[in-house]
Amino acid sequence: MSARTHAPSELDPAQQEAHFRYVLRLGDTSLVLGQRLGEWVGHAPALEEDLGLANLALDLIGQARLLLTYAGELEGRGRDEDALAFLRDAPEFANLTLVEQPNGDFGQTIVRQWLLDAWQLEIYEGLLVSADTRLGAIAAKALKETRYHHRFSSGWLMRLGDGTQESHDRVQGALDSLWRFTAELFAADDVDERMEAAAIAPALMELAPRWSARIDEDLRAATLKRPAAQPYPWHGRRGVHTEHLGHMLTEMQHLQRTYPGVRW
Amino acid sequence: MSEDWPLYEVFIRSRSGLEHKHVGSVHAADARMAIEHARDVYTRRQEGVSIWAVRSADIIASDPEEADSLFEPARDKVYRHPTFYAIPEEVKNL
Numbered sequence: 001m002s003a004r005t006h007a008p009s010e011l012d013p014a015q016q017e018a019h020f021r022y023v024l025r026l027g028d029t030s031l032v033l034g035q036r037l038g039e040w041v042g043h044a045p046a047l048e049e050d051l052g053l054a055n056l057a058l059d060l061i062g063q064a065r066l067l068l069t070y071a072g073e074l075e076g077r078g079r080d081e082d083a084l085a086f087l088r089d090a091p092e093f094a095n096l097t098l099v100e101q102p103n104g105d106f107g108q109t110i111v112r113q114w115l116l117d118a119w120q121l122e123i124y125e126g127l128l129v130s131a132d133t134r135l136g137a138i139a140a141k142a143l144k145e146t147r148y149h150h151r152f153s154s155g156w157l158m159r160l161g162d163g164t165q166e167s168h169d170r171v172q173g174a175l176d177s178l179w180r181f182t183a184e185l186f187a188a189d190d191v192d193e194r195m196e197a198a199a200i201a202p203a204l205m206e207l208a209p210r211w212s213a214r215i216d217e218d219l220r221a222a223t224l225k226r227p228a229a230q231p232y233p234w235h236g237r238r239g240v241h242t243e244h245l246g247h248m249l250t251e252m253q254h255l256q257r258t259y260p261g262v263r264w
Numbered sequence: 265m266s267e268d269w270p271l272y273e274v275f276i277r278s279r280s281g282l283e284h285k286h287v288g289s290v291h292a293a294d295a296r297m298a299i300e301h302a303r304d305v306y307t308r309r310q311e312g313v314s315i316w317a318v319r320s321a322d323i324i325a326s327d328p329e330e331a332d333s334l335f336e337p338a339r340d341k342v343y344r345h346p347t348f349y350a351i352p353e354e355v356k357n358l
Binding site for chain 2: 048152
């Protein structure tokens with residue numbers, strides 16, 4: 001390992017806990033969105049979109065595997081990626097509230113995707129220079145995938161927003177209803193602050209304006225209106241979720257819960 | 265929905281230096297989507313390093329009805345193949 005790496009032992013106990021929580025949040029966010037996108041398989045509006053959404057889902061689940069495996073190691077209690085994914089209940093999940101929201105129609109799925117893609121672009125780019133080189137390496141791989149995800153989602157946002165009256169109205173409606181979950185994206189808490197101080201995570205305050213500028217640029221191209229700011233942040237990252245996550249986990253974890261330890 | 269979208273023919277270059285080869289087709293609403301669909305459908309297993317997409321309607325094809333007049337006349341012109349010619353023993357590097 002390089003000298004820049006902050007091995008868990010170099011961090012004080014509060015920082016170690018924050019390190020675990022930080023990586024867990026990133027992993028859970030990718031996992032939950034990947035599972036949501038997987039729900040589209042067999043139901044997308046066209047064969048090509050079916051494959052496209054499945055490809056995004058597989059990228060995200062790949063990220064989740066790397067991140068959750070690492071989180072399990074940082075935690076040091078012997079939990080691997082599967083234990084973290086399949087044997088935790090909703091209050092232990094630390095994903096952004098945005099990604100657990102239901103798929104809705106295709107437009108809602110696209111808006112959710114695009115808001116998150118723009119966020120992940122900033123986070124992963126910031127993590128490239130992380131003092132934690134393992135996290136930096138995961139981010140470098142994920143960033144390539146995320147650039148394509150944003151290309152995909154912003155393209156659809158433009159097509160739907162600047163499409164027919166109906167597609168415009170639907171996608172604007174989705175934006176209006178999902179916007180309230182965006183305040184959480186850049187609301188730094190003690191976990192973020194500890195990681196920023198240790199140079200492991202980028203400063204959210206510095207990323208927010210860049211995210212915002214990208215969002216405005218894409219919205220302009222899509223002829224959509226940015227909703228008014230809603231300052232109340234949701235707290236999915238702290239385990240306080242909307243009702244939707246529990247239902248999703250019931251399905252996702254069904255097999256492991258019914259037949260503990262089952263493999264195929 | 266995809267029935268309303270025009271068809272694009274997809275060509276993939278498998279490695280740098282090789283030619284693009286026809287691999288199939290996708291429906292797409294516009295050029296950008298055609299490349300994305302081609303990428304998502306035909307390059308999932310690292311099949312390529314470059315994609316071309318061409319509107320199927322823009323391809324000018326020969327008429328199968330004319331196959332006889334287009335292709336038959338070449339049949340008896342075997343001398344157009346390099347293997348038709350005997351190479352003299354003395355020629356080493358040809």
